[in-house]
Amino acid sequence: MLVLTCPYCGITAEETEFKPGGEAHLKRFGPGSSDADYESYMFNRKNPRGVHFERWRHAYGCGKWFLAARDTVTLEVFGTYRAQTTTPPADLVATIAQKRPDWEGV
Amino acid sequence: MPRYSAFAIAREAFRQHSGWTQAWKSPEPRNAYDVVIVGAGGHGLATAYYLGHRFGIRNVAVIEKGWLGGGNTGRNTTIIRSNYLQDPSAAIYEKSRALYETLSQQLNYNIMFSPRGVMMLAQTEHEKRGYLRTERANALQGVETRFISPAEVKKLCPIINLDGPRYPVLGALWQPRGGTARHDAVAWGYARACSDMGMHIIEQCAVTGIERINGQVSAVNTTKGRIACAKLGIVVAGHSGALADMAGFRLPVESVALQALVSEPVKPCMDVVVMANTVHGYMSQSDKGEMVIGGGADGFNNYTQRGSWHHIEETVRALIETFPMISRLKMLRQWGGIVDMTGDRSPIISKTPLGNCFINCGWGTGGFKAIPGSGWAMAELIAKGEPGPLAAEFAMTRFREGRFIDESVAAGVAH
Ligand SMILES: Cc1cc2nc3c(=O)[nH]c(=O)nc-3n(C[C@H](O)[C@H](O)[C@H](O)COP(=O)(O)OP(=O)(O)OC[C@H]3O[C@@H](n4cnc5c(N)ncnc54)[C@H](O)[C@@H]3O)c2cc1C
Ligand SMILES: [Zn+2]
Numbered sequence: 001m002l003v004l005t006c007p008y009c010g011i012t013a014e015e016t017e018f019k020p021g022g023e024a025h026l027k028r029f030g031p032g033s034s035d036a037d038y039e040s041y042m043f044n045r046k047n048p049r050g051v052h053f054e055r056w057r058h059a060y061g062c063g064k065w066f067l068a069a070r071d072t073v074t075l076e077v078f079g080t081y082r083a084q085t086t087t088p089p090a091d092l093v094a095t096i097a098q099k100r101p102d103w104e105g106v
Numbered sequence: 107m108p109r110y111s112a113f114a115i116a117r118e119a120f121r122q123h124s125g126w127t128q129a130w131k132s133p134e135p136r137n138a139y140d141v142v143i144v145g146a147g148g149h150g151l152a153t154a155y156y157l158g159h160r161f162g163i164r165n166v167a168v169i170e171k172g173w174l175g176g177g178n179t180g181r182n183t184t185i186i187r188s189n190y191l192q193d194p195s196a197a198i199y200e201k202s203r204a205l206y207e208t209l210s211q212q213l214n215y216n217i218m219f220s221p222r223g224v225m226m227l228a229q230t231e232h233e234k235r236g237y238l239r240t241e242r243a244n245a246l247q248g249v250e251t252r253f254i255s256p257a258e259v260k261k262l263c264p265i266i267n268l269d270g271p272r273y274p275v276l277g278a279l280w281q282p283r284g285g286t287a288r289h290d291a292v293a294w295g296y297a298r299a300c301s302d303m304g305m306h307i308i309e310q311c312a313v314t315g316i317e318r319i320n321g322q323v324s325a326v327n328t329t330k331g332r333i334a335c336a337k338l339g340i341v342v343a344g345h346s347g348a349l350a351d352m353a354g355f356r357l358p359v360e361s362v363a364l365q366a367l368v369s370e371p372v373k374p375c376m377d378v379v380v381m382a383n384t385v386h387g388y389m390s391q392s393d394k395g396e397m398v399i400g401g402g403a404d405g406f407n408n409y410t411q412r413g414s415w416h417h418i419e420e421t422v423r424a425l426i427e428t429f430p431m432i433s434r435l436k437m438l439r440q441w442g443g444i445v446d447m448t449g450d451r452s453p454i455i456s457k458t459p460l461g462n463c464f465i466n467c468g469w470g471t472g473g474f475k476a477i478p479g480s481g482w483a484m485a486e487l488i489a490k491g492e493p494g495p496l497a498a499e500f501a502m503t504r505f506r507e508g509r510f511i512d513e514s515v516a517a518g519v520a521h
Contacts, residue, residue: 001414001415001416002406002414015406015414015416016416019405020404020405020406022360022407023360023407035506036506038506039358039505043358043448043449043505044356044357044358045347045356045357045358045359046347046356047347047357047359047360047361047407048351048407049345049347049348049409052407054406054407070406072361072408072409072410073409073410074410075408075410
């Protein structure tokens with residue numbers, strides 16, 4: 001059971017209180033974009049073995065979407081952060097880099 | 107390789123069973139092969155088998171990082187059915203189901219195919235309309251299914267509760283020639299037949315890199331050294347993303363955990379497979395007497411072969427509602443597998459950006475039933491370099507072109 005902390009209301013709870021929402025920081029491509037860009041935005045995913053940035057919603061709490069960094073092999077949650085950003089916060093990236101020296105980076 | 111038969115059992119009985127030999131050989135890898143298949147699950151082994159059997163390509167290695175069949179092939183709940191909605195799905199799943207009918211004879215290996223019948227319960231008006239539509243579609247596709255009444259459901263499966271507290275049973279989509287098979291035996295049977303054709307099955311050997319020259323694969327790097335190949339087939343289910351990364355492309359696939367569990371063995375009480383997609387659970391009884399139970403997949407990316415506890419609780423809750431008699435059963439084992447989910451919940455059998463590299467993945471929660479048909483179609487793709495009619499629609503370019511094979515509505519539950 002994953003334990004996550006909602007960065008908005010500060011509540012720490014088990015994963016049943018949250019809903020997963022897939023890969024984070026996707027760049028949106030809409031009408032007028034190339035087929036390749038639209039396809040990769042809609043469907044193609046990193047799906048890494050290891051560090052993954054992903055979206056979660058505090059579904060049974062404050063209802064807000066937020067972002068999390070997690071290891072898909074160990075299920076360790078490195079941290080959560082607010083969704084109003086296109087890149088993960090620098091201190092979180094530094095923490096992950098320290099814990100996972102082989103990680104290729106964001 | 108000695109044939110298995112009643113006569114062979116009798117002969118061995120007279121000599122302390124000293125004459126049985128290893129079902130498949132464990133050779134050291136050669137430096138090069140005509141075709142290398144990554145992944146010795148059912149789909150990889152079936153691909154190799156039909157490469158040899160249909161196309162005479164026998165200089166083949168199947169490379170497996172763990173033990174043969176230790177991935178999803180050995181972890182699934184073995185439901186076999188072909189009552190899908192879309193034409194391309196019905197074609198390949200029905201081909202597969204038909205191949206299962208005679209696979210034991212074909213492979214000279216008892217895979218225990220048991221066409222005991224599969225029913226998918228309709229528990230809302232919406233679901234009922236959906237299955238009536240599937241019934242019509244299946245009639246056009248040549249897949250034998252029938253929408254049956256609640257009374258017929260009860261007759262086929264007396265332990266079912268038709269008047270559940272939340273969702274009464276309004277009928278079911280019944281496929282009389284659907285059923286189950288012994289999952290390990292499917293992998294073992296194909297492996298034995300491949301080995302007999304002189305193919306190499308190399309276990310405990312992980313592919314760690316893919317060498318490329320001018321848009322072609324030249325070799326794979328493995329934990330047992332470099333192995334050159336003229337063609338490469340990637341058939342690694344939940345690990346497809348990792349292999350695609352080694353090959354330098356991305357896939358419309360995400361890996362999540364799907365779990366199953368079995369109860370203590372009990373006397374025979376259910377001789378059909380029942381799927382309850384609205385409440386999200388399904389159950390059948392194994393030949394050993396265990397109730398084999400499955401339900402929904404987790405929602406987050408995961409490579410641990412370990413799922414979330416609350417999904418088990420949800421599945422069991424749904425099934426107690428459907429089969430009240432199981433409420434006192436003890437559960438014996440629970441496990442997870444990493445399944446490869448695509449955007450339209452249909453598989454990928456496809457060329458890749460690399461000219462001589464082909465991929466078969468995306469079977470997600472429902473690819474055990476597809477093993478023979480998928481291997482059949484994948485072998486043709488690798489042998490000819492172009493897909494045959496069964497595989498053509500499953501090219502991964504369909505996501506770019508918007509030609510989805512949407513089974514996400516038709517198959518609400520993971521199976
Ligand atoms: C709990 C559960 C229940 C299911 N129930 C059903 C069901 O009832 N009916 C149904 O039809 N389907 C079901 N499925 C789905 C089905 O199991 C799969 O779709 C199918 O088994 C996939 O077979 P495969 O050969 O593609 O993959 P796998 O059997 O997973 O084989 C892939 C192999 O590739 C190997 N591999 C991975 N990476 C590497 C590497 N780098 N180098 C070398 N080898 C590598 C793995 O070790 C593995 O053995 C279920 C799945 C699960 C998990
Ligand atoms: Zn919150």
